[in-house]
Amino acid sequence: MNKRSRTLEIHTSPHIASGASVDVIMRNVVFALLPVAAFAVYSFGLAALLTVTVATASCVATEHLLCRLSNSPSTVRDWSVTITGLLYGLTLPPALPLWMVVCGGVIGVGMAKFLFGGLGYNAFNPALVARAFLQAAFPAAMTSWTPAFAADRFSSIPASTLTIPFAAPAYDGVSSATPLSLMKFDGQFAASGDLLLGLTNGSAGETCAVLILAGGLYLAARNMLNWRIPASILATVALLSEALHLVDPGLYPPATFMLFSGGLMLGAVFMATDMVASPITSAGCAVYGALIGVLVVVIRLWGGMPEGVMYAILLANAASPHIDALIQPRVFGTRRG
Amino acid sequence: MFGLSRQGPSFAHGIHPPQAKDETSGLPIRQFPFAPVMLVPLQQHIGKPARAVVREGQEVERGQLIAEADGFVSVAMHAPASGVIQKLGLMPSISGKMVPGIYIKSFPGSSQEVNEGIPCELDAASVEDILLAIQGAGIVGLGGAAFPTHVKLKVPADKPIDTLIINGVECEPYLTTDHRVMVEQPDDIFTGIRYLLKVTGAPRAIIGIEANKLEVAESLRSALLAPAYSDIPASVEVVAVKYPQGAEKMLIRALLGREVPSGGLPADVKVVSVNVATTAEIGRLLPHGRGIQERVITIGGPAVSKKGNYRIPIGTPLRFALDYVGLADDVSRVFLGGPMMGQALPSLDIPITKGTSGFIAFGGDQARAQPEFPCIHCGYCVDACPLFLNPSQLGLLAKSGQHQRMADELHLMDCFECGSCSYVCPAHIPLVQRFRGAKAMVRKQQAKS
Numbered sequence: 001m002n003k004r005s006r007t008l009e010i011h012t013s014p015h016i017a018s019g020a021s022v023d024v025i026m027r028n029v030v031f032a033l034l035p036v037a038a039f040a041v042y043s044f045g046l047a048a049l050l051t052v053t054v055a056t057a058s059c060v061a062t063e064h065l066l067c068r069l070s071n072s073p074s075t076v077r078d079w080s081v082t083i084t085g086l087l088y089g090l091t092l093p094p095a096l097p098l099w100m101v102v103c104g105g106v107i108g109v110g111m112a113k114f115l116f117g118g119l120g121y122n123a124f125n126p127a128l129v130a131r132a133f134l135q136a137a138f139p140a141a142m143t144s145w146t147p148a149f150a151a152d153r154f155s156s157i158p159a160s161t162l163t164i165p166f167a168a169p170a171y172d173g174v175s176s177a178t179p180l181s182l183m184k185f186d187g188q189f190a191a192s193g194d195l196l197l198g199l200t201n202g203s204a205g206e207t208c209a210v211l212i213l214a215g216g217l218y219l220a221a222r223n224m225l226n227w228r229i230p231a232s233i234l235a236t237v238a239l240l241s242e243a244l245h246l247v248d249p250g251l252y253p254p255a256t257f258m259l260f261s262g263g264l265m266l267g268a269v270f271m272a273t274d275m276v277a278s279p280i281t282s283a284g285c286a287v288y289g290a291l292i293g294v295l296v297v298v299i300r301l302w303g304g305m306p307e308g309v310m311y312a313i314l315l316a317n318a319a320s321p322h323i324d325a326l327i328q329p330r331v332f333g334t335r336r337g
Numbered sequence: 338m339f340g341l342s343r344q345g346p347s348f349a350h351g352i353h354p355p356q357a358k359d360e361t362s363g364l365p366i367r368q369f370p371f372a373p374v375m376l377v378p379l380q381q382h383i384g385k386p387a388r389a390v391v392r393e394g395q396e397v398e399r400g401q402l403i404a405e406a407d408g409f410v411s412v413a414m415h416a417p418a419s420g421v422i423q424k425l426g427l428m429p430s431i432s433g434k435m436v437p438g439i440y441i442k443s444f445p446g447s448s449q450e451v452n453e454g455i456p457c458e459l460d461a462a463s464v465e466d467i468l469l470a471i472q473g474a475g476i477v478g479l480g481g482a483a484f485p486t487h488v489k490l491k492v493p494a495d496k497p498i499d500t501l502i503i504n505g506v507e508c509e510p511y512l513t514t515d516h517r518v519m520v521e522q523p524d525d526i527f528t529g530i531r532y533l534l535k536v537t538g539a540p541r542a543i544i545g546i547e548a549n550k551l552e553v554a555e556s557l558r559s560a561l562l563a564p565a566y567s568d569i570p571a572s573v574e575v576v577a578v579k580y581p582q583g584a585e586k587m588l589i590r591a592l593l594g595r596e597v598p599s600g601g602l603p604a605d606v607k608v609v610s611v612n613v614a615t616t617a618e619i620g621r622l623l624p625h626g627r628g629i630q631e632r633v634i635t636i637g638g639p640a641v642s643k644k645g646n647y648r649i650p651i652g653t654p655l656r657f658a659l660d661y662v663g664l665a666d667d668v669s670r671v672f673l674g675g676p677m678m679g680q681a682l683p684s685l686d687i688p689i690t691k692g693t694s695g696f697i698a699f700g701g702d703q704a705r706a707q708p709e710f711p712c713i714h715c716g717y718c719v720d721a722c723p724l725f726l727n728p729s730q731l732g733l734l735a736k737s738g739q740h741q742r743m744a745d746e747l748h749l750m751d752c753f754e755c756g757s758c759s760y761v762c763p764a765h766i767p768l769v770q771r772f773r774g775a776k777a778m779v780r781k782q783q784a785k786s
Binding site for chain 2: 009014016018020021120121223226275277280281282285328330333
């Protein structure tokens with residue numbers, strides 16, 4: 001070459017890359033969740049704002065501190081813990097005492113993610129583990145729902161939110177029921193139009209099916225979410241519950257109610273699709289989704305609790321490695337079967 | 338996503354890297370100047386090195402035999418330039434090792450006319466004669482694998498061939514050599530096909546071309562209708578643009594819907610496939626009894642000034658070639674072949690060999706290595722692998738050194754290192770790079786036991 005000396009990199013092929021990156025994928029999931037979070041604040045006011053913010057902050061801080069304590073570089077910049085925090089916050093009753101929110105965040109990220117080895121190694125969705133912990137530890141607080149669209153939601157903070165740690169939370173006003181608990185305990189089915197638009201009570205971010213679906217479509221279009229998982233979950237729930245509804249319309253709610261109530265949409269679109277805890281093949285994802293769908297219907301209709309999405313996904317997370325072991329693509333040039 | 342797209346048939350999975358072919362696909366093939374000293378390694382093919390038949394100080398003419406095949410899986414070498422044998426000795430190679438070869442000091446200003454040898458007449462020659470002529474002409478797969486062509490063509494008697502596939506896909510980004518050969522040398526290709534049909538006994542030939550070269554497909558189609566060639570039972574088929582469509586197994590799948598068995602050869606599904614540039618060389622050399630002493634390569638990439646397709650003497654030192662085409666000041670990465678499978682260069686003192694299909698140079702931040710993340714199980718690699726392997730799982734096993742298990746349970750040895758998995762991996766895990774290492778380890782173990 002010329003007189004000047006140059007430094008050339010030596011790498012083995014391939015010498016080009018698609019440009020996709022883990023942090024970019026994660027960041028886009030956060031973007032897709034922002035409208036859902038905004039609607040949570042719109043419908044539940046300051047309570048939801050505090051809950052989602054504290055949930056996210058506690059998760060991010062936990063991961064950052066644990067990385068520091070173990071003398072490894074902080075991994076919060078890959079954005080995955082931000083998703084965990086946001087999702088976790090969105091699954092909580094809006095006026096949950098904040099100290100409980102922090103407890104769950106620390107447990108979820110610390111135990112379900114960090115102890116397993118961090119991003120890529122978590123067998124279970126950390127946001128759901130955090131919620132499951134709270135469900136077990138504080139069953140009463142986890143089923144106390146503030147009404148949506150309260151008149152003073154932007155001017156006052158519910159008393160329960162600011163409960164002193166380990167004191168019993170006080171709920172001002174009448175704690176209102178969710179569509180699922182009304183179904184479970186009173187046999188009433190909410191109108192599906194209200195459910196679709198998020199005009200009902202529930203966890204902070206689970207109520208507006210339309211925004212959740214829009215976020216899911218955005219991610220699916222960018223190939224950052226395997227659409228087969230939510231499609232399979234929703235199809236299974238729809239088929240199964242509609243069949244039961246036809247058998248006994250008084251006892252079993254219609255498919256539209258089952259699809260749009262509770263945490264199903266949020267779970268199907270954003271929780272079950274956690275890449276790490278779901279199967280790697282598309283066929284495996286379909287099976288995994290169907291498993292979640294069946295579990296949701298079984299828990300909701302015959303279980304002791306009104307909602308079953310969380311446990312359905314956690315159980316399917318546990319099954320995911322086994323689904324992967326059973327369902328592998330047929331290698332080119334090998335015989336079928 | 339599907340086997341059939343609007344562009345034409347294809348295989349399942351695969352990727353769509355940017356083509357980057359427009360800058361050179363329209364440039365006619367130009368003759369590259371002769372370097373003052375040529376380095377001709379004795380092994381430029383898979384198999385046994387050739388045996389030198391010249392001695393130091395001997396004068397040779399361009400195209401003269403300088404090394405003969407040593408055994409069946411070996412081919413001859415010919416002088417890339419008229420000159421004098423400077424020495425027989427070691428020279429740098431792409432593997433980083435020093436390998437034996439022949440140094441030729443070329444005569445400046447000589448006519449560089451290529452001598453005629455004993456022609457291999459298509460009608461008079463037997464199948465055996467043609468195979469010997471191909472071996473004697475030093476022909477290897479010019480697509481990059483450099484496997485001796487006569488070995489590939491020697492089909493077992495119990496495996497009849499029903500289709501000869503001429504591979505003009507050229508799916509590697511940047512490379513446009515096959516494109517230009519198809520535009521400029523249709524006569525050589527058709528003559529080559531005649532030889533190949535006779536050797537393989539195939540009743541028909543299909544020329545497979547990617548849909549990004551439709552005008553080439555059209556011109557070959559109309560050329561085939563000319564009276565001189567209308568007797569050739571050949572057709573031109575367009576396949577979808579997708580990487581690695583040019584891989585033998587993928588092209589056979591796309592054109593015929595047949596899957597070459599795992600661990601098997603195309604002959605197992607009644608096919609022989611030959612690269613189109615190799616076919617053209619057979620058609621160009623055999624009727625004149627000449628040997629291969631130059632080849633067409635693409636020199637391209639953003640950091641190259643005189644981009645183009647060149648007919649370059651085999652043995653041209655890379656440094657000489659780079660000085661001629663000129664590199665940008667910010668050049669940061671160079672490699673031989675295309676960006677998907679091209680080989681990194683340990684040194685610029687290595688020569689162009691028969692297997693070199695291109696030289697690409699990137700500048701600045703292009704293709705800079707990115708930090709690695711843990712595998713997040715996204716499944717992109719699973720959806721990319723054209724052989725339906727599980728690169729994610731293979732990658733984890735490679736990391737923990739379980740090479741034998743990769744081979745026994747996950748078909749590691751089927752991997753032909755197309756690099757699609759590494760290309761799509763958002764965690765920037767060097768998957769195919771690890772598989773290369775793992776395959777080498779498995780082969781070593783097999784050789785031991």
